[in-house]
Amino acid sequence: MSGQIRIGQGFDVHAFGDGDHVMLGGVRVPHDRGVLAHSDGDVVIHALCDAILGALALGDIGRHFPPSDPRWKDADSRMFLRHCAALAGERGWTLGNADLTVVCERPKVGPHAEAMRANLAADLGADIGAVSVKATTSEKLGFTGRGEGIAALAVVLLTRA
Numbered sequence: 193m194s195g196q197i198r199i200g201q202g203f204d205v206h207a208f209g210d211g212d213h214v215m216l217g218g219v220r221v222p223h224d225r226g227v228l229a230h231s232d233g234d235v236v237i238h239a240l241c242d243a244i245l246g247a248l249a250l251g252d253i254g255r256h257f258p259p260s261d262p263r264w265k266d267a268d269s270r271m272f273l274r275h276c277a278a279l280a281g282e283r284g285w286t287l288g289n290a291d292l293t294v295v296c297e298r299p300k301v302g303p304h305a306e307a308m309r310a311n312l313a314a315d316l317g318a319d320i321g322a323v324s325v326k327a328t329t330s331e332k333l334g335f336t337g338r339g340e341g342i343a344a345l346a347v348v349l350l351t352r353a
């Protein structure tokens with residue numbers, strides 16, 4: 193294979209707080225808690241942005257969208273993702289695939305995984321078959337197990353001819 197490849201990984205956590213939903217992969221998932229965040233607190237998208245930025249060696253999401261900047265207050269994280277996808281595209285990189293794991297006891301992610309994949313694939317300009325969304329509990333262990341917060345991990349592969 194004569195093309196180039198790049199791999200990137202991302203991880204994000206948000207604490208639960210008051211609220212009635214969490215945003216996951218751009219999907220509004222009903223829940224008895226919300227998350228504490230400057231933006232809409234979408235851990236899936238934040239981890240995915242960091243994976244893309246990592247593959248590009250362009251820092252992290254906080255460098256591009258500082259939490260101190262009032263422009264990003266309550267921001268729709270899909271805008272962050274489209275920005276990161278554009279940075280990759282401008283440099284000639286195409287998504288090979290993205291694999292995401294959400295870690296929480298609740299809410300159940302499975303029923304929303306297909307809608308999340310569709311949103312993420314649209315924002316990445318990728319085929320939905322290249323975007324995977326999985327979930328696991330942490331078997332009641334740690335901060336996710338105690339229901340204190342939600343975490344997400346992302347791995348991406350970028351390709352360039």
Ligand SMILES: Nc1ccn([C@@H]2O[C@H](COP(=O)(O)O)[C@@H](O)[C@H]2O)c(=O)n1
Nearest residue numbers: 296297298299300301302327328329330
């Ligand atoms: N928030 C979650 C957590 C898990 N799932 C689904 O349940 C399966 C079993 O989870 P374990 O942690 O007990 O292995 C998991 O494979 C997911 O399919 C979920 O949808 N949402």
Ligand SMILES: C[C@@]1(CO)OP(=O)(O)OP(=O)(O)OC[C@H]1O
Nearest residue numbers: 229230231253254257258259264
């Ligand atoms: C998304 C940003 C935007 O200000 O803030 P938060 O929503 O707090 O999310 P986090 O993952 O903690 O940090 C990254 C920031 O760029």
